[in-house]
Amino acid sequence: MTTIGKIALGKNGPVVSKLGLGCMRMSPVWGGPANDENESIATIHAALDNGINFLNTGDFYGSGHNELLVGKAIKGRRDEVFISVKFGAIFYGSQWLGLDLRPIAIKNFINYSLVRLGIDTIDLYQPCRLDNSVPVEDVIGTVADLIKEGKVRHLGVSEVTPEQLRKANSVHPVAALEIGYSLADRQIESGLLPAARELGIGVVAFANTAEGLLTGQMKAPLPADSYQSHFPRFQGENLVKNLEKVEVLKQMAADKGYTTAQLAIAWVNSQGDHIMPLVSMSRRSRLPENLQAMEIRFSPEETDILNKHFAPGAIVGSTYLQR
Numbered sequence: 001m002t003t004i005g006k007i008a009l010g011k012n013g014p015v016v017s018k019l020g021l022g023c024m025r026m027s028p029v030w031g032g033p034a035n036d037e038n039e040s041i042a043t044i045h046a047a048l049d050n051g052i053n054f055l056n057t058g059d060f061y062g063s064g065h066n067e068l069l070v071g072k073a074i075k076g077r078r079d080e081v082f083i084s085v086k087f088g089a090i091f092y093g094s095q096w097l098g099l100d101l102r103p104i105a106i107k108n109f110i111n112y113s114l115v116r117l118g119i120d121t122i123d124l125y126q127p128c129r130l131d132n133s134v135p136v137e138d139v140i141g142t143v144a145d146l147i148k149e150g151k152v153r154h155l156g157v158s159e160v161t162p163e164q165l166r167k168a169n170s171v172h173p174v175a176a177l178e179i180g181y182s183l184a185d186r187q188i189e190s191g192l193l194p195a196a197r198e199l200g201i202g203v204v205a206f207a208n209t210a211e212g213l214l215t216g217q218m219k220a221p222l223p224a225d226s227y228q229s230h231f232p233r234f235q236g237e238n239l240v241k242n243l244e245k246v247e248v249l250k251q252m253a254a255d256k257g258y259t260t261a262q263l264a265i266a267w268v269n270s271q272g273d274h275i276m277p278l279v280s281m282s283r284r285s286r287l288p289e290n291l292q293a294m295e296i297r298f299s300p301e302e303t304d305i306l307n308k309h310f311a312p313g314a315i316v317g318s319t320y321l322q323r
Contacts, residue, residue: 004051004294007276009202010175014123014154016082018269019294020054020204021047022280023070027062028094034062035282037069044073046284048080050291056178056204056278058086058128059113067116075118084124084204085113086158086178101127101134103142110151124176126156136167144172156204162195169199176202178278180321183249183267183310184210184242190312197274206278207321208268209261213242216250216260233317241316248309258296262289266296267306 005018026040044055055074057066067085074081087109090097106127113122125146127139146152157168158178168174177196179188185207196203209215211228220239221229228234233242246260253260268277279290298306 004291007202007273009124009154009204010173011200013175013202014082016054016276017052018276019052019290020056020084020276020278021052022206022278023055023057023066024061025280026069026282027066029062034065037072039284040069040282041073043281043284043287044070045077046287047281048077050287053080054082054084054204054276054278056084056086056206057117058089059109059116060087060089060091060128063091064112064116067113071116071118078119082123083117083119084126084156084176084178085117085122086126086128087113088127088129099127099129099131099133101130101139103134103138106139106142107146110146114151121150122152124154124156125152126158126176126178129159130157130164130168136164137171140168140171147172160192162191165192165195165199165201169201174199174201176204178204178206180207181205181268181271181275182208182210182214182264183306184213184315185319185321186310186312197272201274203272203275204278205268205271205275206280208277208279209264210315210321211319213315214246214249214260214264216246216253218243218246228319231317231319233315233319235317238317245309245314248305252302252305256296258293259289262293262296265290265293266298269294269296270298270303 006015007018008015026035028034055070057070059067088099088101090100125143130136143155154175155172156176157174181188212218220243222234232238249263250260253263265277
């Protein structure tokens with residue numbers, strides 16, 4: 001299999017695998033069923049065996065189910081793993097209620113996370129968003145205190161604005177920015193990515209296939225129970241037009257001998273040595289394909305075609321990535 005390269009998170013930050021494993025979909029998401037636990041654990045083990053050491057979870061994924069699952073998977077292998085945890089989201093069942101970023105809540109959240117994961121220290125701890133309900137200084141300052149206490153090693157942030165990123169980094173050095181990024185979602189290129197590059201912050205990029213749009217497998221109309229159908233991008237004529245755009249990616253993938261999803265991941269990977277594609281997997285069968293995507297290279301002509309065809313704004317209709 002592919003030998004996974006390494007990426008440094010931050011100027012003097014930790015060195016982790018260039019490909020990250022998103023564990024969210026191993027748990028009940030948006031009210032859906034959990035995946036087979038044994039297969040999920042086997043997937044994590046296979047990822048570790050192939051050099052992927054960055055595992056991403058959240059304390060609200062499946063109401064703690066995901067952390068418990070990851071904890072089982074890494075038992076006896078803690079030294080091989082870099083664990084990234086998001087906090088702050090409040091759900092009731094599958095219903096989003098909002099954020100709780102109060103310092104007292106953060107100190108409560110982390111104790112539960114440490115117990116569920118079965119570890120003493122979280123490698124990367126980050127608010128899932130910042131909504132100005134609590135001053136950024138208070139949120140980041142609390143994580144900085146947890147770093148001093150030894151409960152956290154590095155600070156991360158997720159889904160923030162350039163201004164929030166700069167403010168957070170002024171309180172305590174930010175190692176990593178987690179953000180949605182794909183050929184279909186390039187709005188962060190105008191402000192957020194340059195800010196991260198200037199500050200020396202690593203980028204953990206999720207939603208590389210734009211919630212399935214760039215897989216080449218999506219067809220219009222979507223099933224009525226599809227979660228994507230709640231967003232304008234995936235509705236009516238918007239979806240029809242967007243899928244027409246994807247045909248160019250499908251043809252390039254066929255010409256190069258890869259899947260469309262592999263090219264979508266490869267494009268994100270090609271955007272810089274400081275950018276890590278974070279790919280969700282819950283089955284071992286997905287691993288070889290995603291590892292191979294990290295080997296794909298684009299010619300200058302292919303890069304030009306993709307950049308022009310998927311220029312910012314080319315994909316019509318909003319999605320949750322554009323909150």
